[in-house]
Amino acid sequence: MTDHISGEDGELYSSRKKIYPKTVTGFFRTMKWRIMAVTLAVYYLTPWIRWYRGEGQPDQAVLIDLANRRFYFFFIEIWPQEFYFVAGLLVMAGIGLFLVTSVIGRAWCGYFCPQTVWTDLFLHVERFMEGDRNAQIRLDAQPWTAAKLRKRAGKHVIWLIIALLTGGAWVFYFADAPTLLGRLLRFDAPFVAYASIAVLTATTYVLGGLMREQVCIYMCPWPRIQGAMLDQNSLTVTYNDWRGEPRGKHRKAAATPLGDCVDCNACVAVCPTGVDIREGQQIGCITCGLCIDACDSVMGKLDLAKGLISYSTLTDYEASKAGAPQQSVMSAILKPRTAIYAAIWGGIGLAMIAALVVRDRLDAGFEHARNPPFVRLANGSIRNSFALKIANMRLEPRVFQVSLSDLPDGMLTQSNAPTPPGRSIRVQVPANKTHESQIFVTLPKESVRNAGDFTFEVIDIFGTDTVTYDATFFKPE
Numbered sequence: 001m002t003d004h005i006s007g008e009d010g011e012l013y014s015s016r017k018k019i020y021p022k023t024v025t026g027f028f029r030t031m032k033w034r035i036m037a038v039t040l041a042v043y044y045l046t047p048w049i050r051w052y053r054g055e056g057q058p059d060q061a062v063l064i065d066l067a068n069r070r071f072y073f074f075f076i077e078i079w080p081q082e083f084y085f086v087a088g089l090l091v092m093a094g095i096g097l098f099l100v101t102s103v104i105g106r107a108w109c110g111y112f113c114p115q116t117v118w119t120d121l122f123l124h125v126e127r128f129m130e131g132d133r134n135a136q137i138r139l140d141a142q143p144w145t146a147a148k149l150r151k152r153a154g155k156h157v158i159w160l161i162i163a164l165l166t167g168g169a170w171v172f173y174f175a176d177a178p179t180l181l182g183r184l185l186r187f188d189a190p191f192v193a194y195a196s197i198a199v200l201t202a203t204t205y206v207l208g209g210l211m212r213e214q215v216c217i218y219m220c221p222w223p224r225i226q227g228a229m230l231d232q233n234s235l236t237v238t239y240n241d242w243r244g245e246p247r248g249k250h251r252k253a254a255a256t257p258l259g260d261c262v263d264c265n266a267c268v269a270v271c272p273t274g275v276d277i278r279e280g281q282q283i284g285c286i287t288c289g290l291c292i293d294a295c296d297s298v299m300g301k302l303d304l305a306k307g308l309i310s311y312s313t314l315t316d317y318e319a320s321k322a323g324a325p326q327q328s329v330m331s332a333i334l335k336p337r338t339a340i341y342a343a344i345w346g347g348i349g350l351a352m353i354a355a356l357v358v359r360d361r362l363d364a365g366f367e368h369a370r371n372p373p374f375v376r377l378a379n380g381s382i383r384n385s386f387a388l389k390i391a392n393m394r395l396e397p398r399v400f401q402v403s404l405s406d407l408p409d410g411m412l413t414q415s416n417a418p419t420p421p422g423r424s425i426r427v428q429v430p431a432n433k434t435h436e437s438q439i440f441v442t443l444p445k446e447s448v449r450n451a452g453d454f455t456f457e458v459i460d461i462f463g464t465d466t467v468t469y470d471a472t473f474f475k476p477e
């Protein structure tokens with residue numbers, strides 16, 4: 001793989017040469033259009049999808065409710081103590097990326113990465129305002145005129161609007177979108193919302209509009225990591241030099257037979273990162289396939305077979321070069337590394353689905369008061385105090401019974417409830433809320449001597465959820 005980070009003469013720094021990617025049509029361009037439409041639609045529209053969860057509950061399908069420490073994803077609510085689901089999803093995303101890279105190289109970089117999608121969008125705006133590659137080169141060389149100023153200003157205004165919409169859409173994931181939009185427009189939204197929008201607007205504008213391919217080449221760690229994910233059976237965009245070389249513009253007039261590459265530079269002109277794929281695999285190549293579209297179009301016009309540049313594995317490249325038959329495309333998929341990634345990815349996915357199905361919708365905690373650990377009452381009985389927390393993780397109100405086991409003479413009372421001491425107490429917890437109160441466990445003095453470890457039991461009196469919690473009764477020495 002050629003690393004073209006250094007300058008032409010091998011120096012460590014060379015100033016950026018502006019890239020003017022030319023419009024191209026073809027299979028991969030169409031695929032990129034479709035993926036761009038889907039990914040942008042998902043990003044911008046998701047916060048506006050409604051999902052009814054019951055009276056008084058958030059009705060936004062995807063919501064990261066930081067204030068109440070909940071994550072809502074359609075029919076799933078994740079509480080802070082269930083963060084392992086989010087961690088599992090992140091691990092799956094990482095392994096999924098390894099899996100995809102092992103099969104089709106940098107498909108993430110070429111089609112799905114936000115940097116690629118937004119840069120592509122900004123490039124289309126640039127072409128819309130300033131014309132295609134040649135018109136942009138001419139415009140850059142022109143002195144400043146009213147027309148040039150109008151085109152440049154128009155481009156930057158549209159970029160800023162897209163950047164603003166991008167930053168704006170992000171904050172809607174963290175609050176009820178229609179409510180927040182109203183507040184933003186009335187200028188009474190929280191400061192953090194405006195600050196987040198400002199930061200994301202600026203980063204989108206700078207990274208997508210101004211820095212573009214430099215982010216992929218210089219800032220992103222993934223191109224360096226993905227080198228370890230590829231093997232000789234991974235699909236990458238490949239220039240088939242065995243067919244293209246020796247290249248030359250005038251095939252018919254040439255004294256010696258030339259290869260199929262007519263050195264038209266079309267593959268370089270369309271490349272969004274300015275790569276000449278004929279020089280081999282490079283860190284700047286995001287495997288978007290646009291050079292394939294460009295070259296196939298040239299081959300079509302010359303009545304030559306398409307595929308001078310193609311998605312190919314190193315094994316197939318070597319086989320073709322030697323005149324041997326190519327492997328099946330399944331060789332890129334069916335290999336031990338892919339099977340291991342797929343097995344890990346699937347295993348984590350299945351484990352998470354199983355955990356989701358059987359997870360408790362009730363959580364309870366009893367924190368023993370330590371200062372003092374016990375109190376001696378006027379009649380000589382000993383009382384221990386506990387901070388009770390019951391999380392009702394369902395979207396309907398529920399009544400829970402808290403009772404004692406292994407502490408035969410123990411009696412329970414609640415600090416703020418008028419109910420007399422008993423073997424159990426009842427606690428009503430609103431939907432999707434956590435109840436907190438202080439409770440007391442009291443033992444008559446004649447039973448204290450044998451008291452020790454015991455268990456709290458919490459049950460949903462109209463359901464099946466049950467939680468037990470082991471505790472210790474503190475008593476005088």
Ligand code: SF4
Binds near residue numbers: 262265267298308309
């Ligand atoms: S587009 Fe094809 S023919 Fe033209 S320079 Fe590139 S590889 Fe050669």
Ligand code: SF4
Binds near residue numbers: 237287
């Ligand atoms: S060399 Fe081809 S595949 Fe690689 S980034 Fe450029 S156009 Fe895309």
